[in-house]
Amino acid sequence: MAIPTLTRPAPHATTADSLTIRQPRKKLTVGRIAAIAVAAFIAVLWLIPFAWATATAFKTETDAAAPDVTWLPPSGFTPEAFVKVFQDGNIPLWTWNSLYTSAAITAITLVISALVAYALSRIDFKGKKVLMTVIIASIIIPPPVMIIPLFYQMLALNLIDTSWAIILPQVIHPAMVFVLKKFFDQIPRELEEAAVMDGASRLRIFTQIILPLSRPILAAVAIFVFIGAWNNFLWPFIATNDGNLLTLPVGLQTIKSAYGIQYAQNMASALLAALPLIVVFLFFQRQIIKGVATTGLAGT
Amino acid sequence: MSTSTLSRPRPETLRKPTSRTRSNLSGWGFAAPFLAFFLVFLVWPIVYGFYMSLKGKSLTGANDSLIGFANYAEALADADMWRSLGNTLYFTVISTVPLVLVALVMAALLNIGLPAQWLWRLSYFAPYLLASTVVSLFFTWMYNPQLGLINEFLTGIGLPRVAWLNDPNVAMWAIVIATLWWTVGFNFLLYLAAMQNIPAQHYEAASLDGAGAWRQFFSITLPQLTPTTVMIVLLQILASLKIFDQVYQMTAGGPGGSTRPVVQYIFETGFTGYRLGYSAAISYIFFGLIVVISVMQFVITRRRSA
Numbered sequence: 001m002a003i004p005t006l007t008r009p010a011p012h013a014t015t016a017d018s019l020t021i022r023q024p025r026k027k028l029t030v031g032r033i034a035a036i037a038v039a040a041f042i043a044v045l046w047l048i049p050f051a052w053a054t055a056t057a058f059k060t061e062t063d064a065a066a067p068d069v070t071w072l073p074p075s076g077f078t079p080e081a082f083v084k085v086f087q088d089g090n091i092p093l094w095t096w097n098s099l100y101t102s103a104a105i106t107a108i109t110l111v112i113s114a115l116v117a118y119a120l121s122r123i124d125f126k127g128k129k130v131l132m133t134v135i136i137a138s139i140i141i142p143p144p145v146m147i148i149p150l151f152y153q154m155l156a157l158n159l160i161d162t163s164w165a166i167i168l169p170q171v172i173h174p175a176m177v178f179v180l181k182k183f184f185d186q187i188p189r190e191l192e193e194a195a196v197m198d199g200a201s202r203l204r205i206f207t208q209i210i211l212p213l214s215r216p217i218l219a220a221v222a223i224f225v226f227i228g229a230w231n232n233f234l235w236p237f238i239a240t241n242d243g244n245l246l247t248l249p250v251g252l253q254t255i256k257s258a259y260g261i262q263y264a265q266n267m268a269s270a271l272l273a274a275l276p277l278i279v280v281f282l283f284f285q286r287q288i289i290k291g292v293a294t295t296g297l298a299g300t
Numbered sequence: 301m302s303t304s305t306l307s308r309p310r311p312e313t314l315r316k317p318t319s320r321t322r323s324n325l326s327g328w329g330f331a332a333p334f335l336a337f338f339l340v341f342l343v344w345p346i347v348y349g350f351y352m353s354l355k356g357k358s359l360t361g362a363n364d365s366l367i368g369f370a371n372y373a374e375a376l377a378d379a380d381m382w383r384s385l386g387n388t389l390y391f392t393v394i395s396t397v398p399l400v401l402v403a404l405v406m407a408a409l410l411n412i413g414l415p416a417q418w419l420w421r422l423s424y425f426a427p428y429l430l431a432s433t434v435v436s437l438f439f440t441w442m443y444n445p446q447l448g449l450i451n452e453f454l455t456g457i458g459l460p461r462v463a464w465l466n467d468p469n470v471a472m473w474a475i476v477i478a479t480l481w482w483t484v485g486f487n488f489l490l491y492l493a494a495m496q497n498i499p500a501q502h503y504e505a506a507s508l509d510g511a512g513a514w515r516q517f518f519s520i521t522l523p524q525l526t527p528t529t530v531m532i533v534l535l536q537i538l539a540s541l542k543i544f545d546q547v548y549q550m551t552a553g554g555p556g557g558s559t560r561p562v563v564q565y566i567f568e569t570g571f572t573g574y575r576l577g578y579s580a581a582i583s584y585i586f587f588g589l590i591v592v593i594s595v596m597q598f599v600i601t602r603r604r605s606a
Contacts, residue, residue: 002499013494024588031372031513032412035409035412036414036415038405038409038426039406039410039414039420041422042405042406043419046423046424046427046481047423049439049442049481050426052438052441052449053437064447067446067447069447069448069449069454078534080345084308085376089356108337112333113334114332115331115333115334116330116331116333116335119326119327119329119330121329123323123330124327125323125324125325125326125327126324127328128327128569135338138342140591140594141346142538142586143344143542143586144542144544144586145346145349145386145590146345146349146564146565146583147354147567147570147583148570148576148579149345149348149349149352149584150345150548151570152348153341153344155598156550168337168340168341169341169345170336171337171341172334172338172342179333182427227429227496230428230431230595231429233432234544234545234563234567238571248433249431249432249434249435252431252433252434253433253435253549262547264448265439266441267437269439270433270434270437271542272433272490274429274430274431274434277429277430278429281422281525285421285422285546289425289489292428293484293490293492293493294492295491296486296489296535
């Protein structure tokens, strides 16, 4: 690896907006060319799985399973695997299931986390320290250790095979409460004082002053929670057996057995499942990267 | 949440004790919705799970009596439990190192200020947006012994074919490679953000002193990144310990249990073996391990920073 001229972004840049590096054009030194070559080599390696999946998905099943492994199939490229997958009709249903469960998880998480974070940041109440300690301590709990009691709980609540079983256990994100609290802490209190003098209620101050000022962090938390929920496998896999409720990641697991060795259809399904988030990412790259970078380290 | 406690205060009645009570009420009022979910879907499962681990309970409801710590005693003598725990630890060790190092290299390369930043970021980070099942489908296909792209490449350069997912000596490494591709982009982003926060003055001063690029990387960038590296390593260890998805999807724990992680053992004991109590006990042993590792990390990082 080559680390030549380590020139810096402008000094005023901070985490949030420095992810786009703006700097003067630099000379093409040998070191820089080497760095570009290494970066490009890694990028190509990282894109190969996508490329190979795409090439396979556009082959006929016969070509995909031909012992002669090749990028360019003898019978040419064809969208027939995608057509077949769509005719089965499962992928759109699974996408919809993933979309509304993830949206619900994100919405509930945001509301309950922002409310408690506001209390921890601004209100002086009895037991606050204990509450804070308990929430911090709970960050350590790994979700997989709860699958057995949670499943039993869902059975008892009669929620198994409903979307609620997928949604409800996924809305507790103690780390995100702290990301929000830290952000609220930085909002100057003077902004609220005038409203307090006018006799505004806490709830009103929260919704009309704090929340509008917190849009960037709310977006960051929403992105983080949404990606996690969209891709979660273990819990939705346990919580549902009903074919109509499967989320994309869980649904995809079933096609492996259904299609067996239909390689082109397998890859077409995988690509269709990958598509929504990749497209969203292409449009909102800056926000998503900023969101992940600001919330990412909060896990501990 | 009760909104009545959040009503507008009347200034003339705002004497000390009243405002104190009011604060208590509104504080817990704001906390209430989160607290309700927290108690029902986190605290209760943790407490109830422990209670279950003391019972002989099965999914069919048979033998629902308290049996003390018998499940734990059985688990500690269970070779399969130890083997799966060992697999999880092995995966954690061999995956954390490349997941941190490759992320560092990627971020260092980009931080030089390469053109077309978005293109690099897109290619390094995009896999992180995929569901585990998509990653598993991609890699199972590429690892295919006869028709897979990887073996085609290996034979092309004169190397023997590898039975990636079917060879007990190789399967875990195959999982690590797939995991590296999938999640390294996350660590890469964290490193990149941290690198771009290092003040430019450090580098300017070093340049004036005649320090070259390599020298600057090792004497400025790396030391400045130490807190970030510590955090990334901690987060990565905790994430790797939870390994389940890729393994379950790509090898189902095989061949011959050589990749089965402890989470899969918990899952199978509970849902295929129907032994909920026993499964809960193994969950708690695993949980205990995570607590011990977390506390160790906490103590070590505290001592370092002190």
